[in-house]
Amino acid sequence: MTDRYNNFETVAIHAGNTADPLTGAVVPPIYQVSTYKQDGVGGLRGGYEYSRSANPTRTALEENLAALEGGRRGLAFASGLAAEDCLLRTLLAPGDHVVIPDDAYGGTFRLFAKVVGRWGVDFSVADTSDPAAVRAALTDRTKAVWVETPSNPLLGITDIAAVASVAQEAGAKLVVDNTFASPYLQQPLALGADVVVHSMTKYMGGHSDVVGGALVVSDETLAEELAYHQNAMGAVAGPFDAWLVLRGIKTLAVRMDRHSENAARVAEMLTRHPKVTRVLYPGLPEHPGHEIAAKQMRSFGGMVSFQVTGGEEAAVAVCDRAKLFTLGESLGGVESLLEHPGRMTHASAAGSPLEVPADLVRLSVGIENADDLLDDLRQALG
Numbered sequence: 403m404t405d406r407y408n409n410f411e412t413v414a415i416h417a418g419n420t421a422d423p424l425t426g427a428v429v430p431p432i433y434q435v436s437t438y439k440q441d442g443v444g445g446l447r448g449g450y451e452y453s454r455s456a457n458p459t460r461t462a463l464e465e466n467l468a469a470l471e472g473g474r475r476g477l478a479f480a481s482g483l484a485a486e487d488c489l490l491r492t493l494l495a496p497g498d499h500v501v502i503p504d505d506a507y508g509g510t511f512r513l514f515a516k517v518v519g520r521w522g523v524d525f526s527v528a529d530t531s532d533p534a535a536v537r538a539a540l541t542d543r544t545k546a547v548w549v550e551t552p553s554n555p556l557l558g559i560t561d562i563a564a565v566a567s568v569a570q571e572a573g574a575k576l577v578v579d580n581t582f583a584s585p586y587l588q589q590p591l592a593l594g595a596d597v598v599v600h601s602m603t604k605y606m607g608g609h610s611d612v613v614g615g616a617l618v619v620s621d622e623t624l625a626e627e628l629a630y631h632q633n634a635m636g637a638v639a640g641p642f643d644a645w646l647v648l649r650g651i652k653t654l655a656v657r658m659d660r661h662s663e664n665a666a667r668v669a670e671m672l673t674r675h676p677k678v679t680r681v682l683y684p685g686l687p688e689h690p691g692h693e694i695a696a697k698q699m700r701s702f703g704g705m706v707s708f709q710v711t712g713g714e715e716a717a718v719a720v721c722d723r724a725k726l727f728t729l730g731e732s733l734g735g736v737e738s739l740l741e742h743p744g745r746m747t748h749a750s751a752a753g754s755p756l757e758v759p760a761d762l763v764r765l766s767v768g769i770e771n772a773d774d775l776l777d778d779l780r781q782a783l784g
């Protein structure tokens with residue numbers, strides 16, 4: 403069916419979701435099972451032998467992920483960081499070097515700085531929104547360039563196609579963390595990326611009820627290597643988690659449209675607010691990455707960050723006063739969240755080149771009524 407229907411909304415609902423052959427159930431059941439009866443030694447039904455290696459609910463999600471990103475193979479993990487860890491240990495060996503962005507998810511930075519570093523892999527930090535800066539950071543040991551666009555929490559934009567050619571010239575793989583955009587808004591593989599990373603905890607799941615991660619690739623050899631490591635290391639998505647994400651993805655397109663619409667209204671209101679000194683949203687014409695974002699994204703997404711007058715204490719006070727926006731980490735759910743990155747999600751980047759401004763507030767704009775969201779922000783700003 404998905405061979406004939408290529409439009410995103412249709413693929414999201416149908417890819418991997420074939421009706422159950424036994425009962426006709428229209429959504430894949432939760433195969434809450436660890437092992438499978440063999441018809442004689444080695445006589446596997448459908449290739450299933452043990453659920454770390456493969457599980458039918460996870461297979462449904464993995465086929466869906468590959469189709470959504472226009473890749474050949476999708477792999478589902480227990481969390482976004484588990485996916486990243488599997489990718490790094492598949493791609494890299496002691497002595498290798500990676501270029502990472504100067505603005506990235508704090509946990510990604512911690513993985514490079516505190517975990518992978520101990521295994522003899524080093525990294526340079528570059529402003530990936532400038533392809534020349536990425537080129538300047540390459541060494542003859544560089545095996546991967548890591549990009550997050552839009553970035554977390556500063557909403558910086560990287561030109562994926564431009565950085566893909568810089569990485570390719572150097573023989574390095576381009577990895578794009580597509581968590582903020584989701585495959586509905588942006589498809590990095592089509593722009594030349596080698597690997598797409600997702601925290602499915604965010605927009606893919608979409609309901610703040612599951613933690614999960616994904617990798618999607620086009621290259622068959624890399625797919626085989628990743629699948630080998632996924633099984634060898636074992637941080638797979640469990641069947642219920644895979645099922646929740648698969649369910650979330652069915653409404654991804656409509657949710658992302660509303661997230662983008664609401665975020666645009668929030669960003670526009672904030673630009674006119676006297677207590678706001680700067681609004682970071684790629685949909686604003688004055689954003690330095692606006693034109694590139696308009697070229698490589700369908701719309702600008704649901705994440706908005708802003709800086710306030712009065713420094714750190716004022717930013718923290720806004721977070722404390724918000725009522726409809728729930729104070730919490732994470733993002734991408736239907737309900738609006740806000741947080742203080744300096745003290746919360748990005749505390750692990752303090753003192754590093756990835757340290758974030760102390761007067762910054764980050765919003766994950768949900769799909770509630772936009773007027774209610776604007777009212778809450780106005781009262782929180784005081």
Ligand SMILES: *Cc1c(COP(=O)(O)O)cnc(C)c1O
Pocket residue numbers: 481482483484507509510550554579581582600601602603604613614615
């Ligand atoms: C949350 C997040 C991650 C990590 O994913 P987990 O599911 O929390 O492990 C990676 N990248 C980005 C951009 C994120 O927001």
